[in-house]
Amino acid sequence: MTTIILNGSPRKNWNTAQLLKEAKRGAESAGAEVEYIDLYDLNYNGCRSCMACKRKGIADPCKCYWKDELSPVLEKIWQADRLITGTPIYFGEPTGGFRSFMERIVFPTLSYNDYSSLYQGHLDIDIFVPMNMPLDFYKDSYEKRVQEYFAPMRGLKGEVRIIPVCDTLQVKDYSKYDMAGFSEEHKKAVHESDFPKMLEQAFKIGAGTC
Numbered sequence: 098m099t100t101i102i103l104n105g106s107p108r109k110n111w112n113t114a115q116l117l118k119e120a121k122r123g124a125e126s127a128g129a130e131v132e133y134i135d136l137y138d139l140n141y142n143g144c145r146s147c148m149a150c151k152r153k154g155i156a157d158p159c160k161c162y163w164k165d166e167l168s169p170v171l172e173k174i175w176q177a178d179r180l181i182t183g184t185p186i187y188f189g190e191p192t193g194g195f196r197s198f199m200e201r202i203v204f205p206t207l208s209y210n211d212y213s214s215l216y217q218g219h220l221d222i223d224i225f226v227p228m229n230m231p232l233d234f235y236k237d238s239y240e241k242r243v244q245e246y247f248a249p250m251r252g253l254k255g256e257v258r259i260i261p262v263c264d265t266l267q268v269k270d271y272s273k274y275d276m277a278g279f280s281e282e283h284k285k286a287v288h289e290s291d292f293p294k295m296l297e298q299a300f301k302i303g304a305g306t307c
Contacts, residue, residue, distance in 0.1 A: 099177045100124045100303070102133040103170075105184035105195030109135055112227040112265045112292070113183040116299040120181045120223070123303025129179070134170055136194045141167035143197030150205040159215040161205050171202055175218065180253075181303060183225030185265075189239060190246060191226070199249065206252040214252045221255035223302050225262055229279070232263040260302070262295050 102121045106113035117133070124131045142165065149155070149162035161171050174180055184195035191199070206216040224247055228235065235243075243259060250257045266288040268274060271281035301307030 098127075098129040098179070100129045100131045100179040100181060101170075101174050101177045102131060102303075103174075103180060103182040103198070104133070104135045104137075105182055105192055105198065106227075107137045107192065107194065108185075109137075112262065113185055113225060116225045116227070116262065116295060117181065117183050119296045119299040120225075120303035123300035124179075124181070124305075125303075126300075127304045127306075129303075132173065136167075136198055139166040139170065141165045141197065141201070144200040144204050151209050158208075159205050159217065161201050163201075167198065167201055174202060174220070175216070177220060180220055180222045181225075182222065183227070186226055186228035186230075186239075186243070189242065199247075203249045203252050214254055216253055218253070219255050220253040222250050222253065222257045223260060224250075224258065225260045225299065227262040227265045229265060229267065230263060232261065235261055235263050258302075260298070262292075264291070266292070 102117050102124070104114050104117050108114060114135075121131055121133050145163055147163060150158060150160060159175070161168060182195075184191040190196070206214045208215050226243060228239075230239065240261070243261070247257060247259060264284070264287045266284045267276070267279070271279065271284070298307055
């Protein structure tokens, strides 16, 4: 079992990364071969619409032919059994880095003949989405939108699970920032009560027991 852990946050040690590192520990505990990758360490762009993956007669249509630092990561993911990834939600959407990654991993799988998936594997995907909004607000106003946003990932022919992580702690010390719209007391209370449970869930997801 090969599992790729992909951090789509620019922060390497905050909410998204902490969840993914617990998922990594869980996957390793289950005996998986695991590789952890920080997307923001890589120099890459989104799809450039070069259309190389849509040319007639190419040996492998399910391949991104653009060469940059994301290219070998895409190849690893297409060969993996599982992808566990995460991205914070900014302005109601994933980070720009994650969006660019998603374009590159999904577009080559899409047939422009009949809109089927050209992908020959089966990749199960778990996506952690930490965000500032409370869970009730997410369910009422954003859940459907987020599910639709990640729907193209189903082109990899596996189960796509979205794990919302709501009302997250943004910084350690709110007094250092102009963030009066948030209650530091509330954020820290939620973080202390809820985030350890999410870390435990992340471990179980990595281990395949949740």
